[in-house]
Amino acid sequence: xxxxxxxxxxxxYPVSSFCSPATMIMDRSLHKAAYLIAKKxxxxxxxxxxxxxxxxxxxxxxxxxxxxxxxxxxxxxRDIYVENTSIKDWENIxxxxxxxxxxxxxxxxxxxSNLPANVSSLFTNSQxxxxxxxxxxxxxxxxxxxxxxxIEFDIDPRDFVTEEQHSVIFEFLKLLSDxxxxxxxxxxxxxxxxxxxxxxxDKNVYISRIRF
Numbered sequence: 001x002x003x004x005x006x007x008x009x010x011x012x013y014p015v016s017s018f019c020s021p022a023t024m025i026m027d028r029s030l031h032k033a034a035y036l037i038a039k040k041x042x043x044x045x046x047x048x049x050x051x052x053x054x055x056x057x058x059x060x061x062x063x064x065x066x067x068x069x070x071x072x073x074x075x076x077x078r079d080i081y082v083e084n085t086s087i088k089d090w091e092n093i094x095x096x097x098x099x100x101x102x103x104x105x106x107x108x109x110x111x112x113s114n115l116p117a118n119v120s121s122l123f124t125n126s127q128x129x130x131x132x133x134x135x136x137x138x139x140x141x142x143x144x145x146x147x148x149x150x151i152e153f154d155i156d157p158r159d160f161v162t163e164e165q166h167s168v169i170f171e172f173l174k175l176l177s178d179x180x181x182x183x184x185x186x187x188x189x190x191x192x193x194x195x196x197x198x199x200x201x202d203k204n205v206y207i208s209r210i211r212f
Contacts, residue, residue: 052185057198057206064166066207070186070196071166073157080141081185081192082151082176090148091119092179097134100175102141105133123148137161139168151180154189173199 060066071078082089094115097104106115109128116122122130122145130145139159143152153172160166173184177199186197198206 052193052195052198054198054206056209058209060205060207062170062205064163064170066197067166067169068163070188071157071160071169076189077154077156079185079187079189079192080151080153080155080173080176081187082180082182084182085149085151085180087120087123087148089151089180089182090122093151093176094119096175096179102134102136102172102175105135107131107133120148134172136168136171137165139165141172151176173197174203177201177203 094104104115106113108125108130110131122132125145132143132145134141134153138161139155141153141155143154155169169186173186177184181201183201184199185192185195186199187195194208196208200206
């Protein structure tokens with residue numbers, strides 16, 4: 001499997017640029033991109049969070065301190081998932097975030113580019129790394145655009161300078177919920193089947209009793 005991931009990284013970044021400075025500055029998400037490519041090619045099992053029971057969760061009112069332990073830097077990213085999505089969901093997401101306090105940047109092979117007017121064209125570029133970046137304050141939220149039927153964003157705990165900034169994540173989750181009217185899952189990296197937090201379309205928040 002290790003050799004497969006190396007090959008997948010080379011598919012994402014051509015050999016001529018594999019160790020370029022532009023690639024090196026993206027080390028925080030390089031393994032995430034390789035993972036997503038592996039899912040695209042059917043080489044990894046895709047987590048299925050849609051069947052998760054709320055039996056082991058407690059409904060809470062969100063407060064920034066809820067994420068204190070969850071966002072302790074440990075070298076791994078944190079993921080945000082939305083299942084069973086469509087191009088229409090992506091159109092709604094872009095519309096909502098364009099009106100928000102989050103900046104939107106679009107990259108092809110880590111070169112900043114103009115965001116296409118046609119959202120469906122975001123998913124037709126199979127030869128390049130395509131990344132959408134949403135940012136507020138010091139917090140960067142990335143997604144690699146390979147699949148339109150599952151939304152997967154990643155965040156880096158190292159981006160958070162203060163506990164108060166944890167509220168930025170909840171703001172992001174609520175905007176995502178408004179755009180899709182679907183269940184939003186916050187979890188550790190590549191762990192959609194064991195969420196830490198679930199935000200339902202009715203805006204009720206549930207925290208895992210096992211992991212909190």
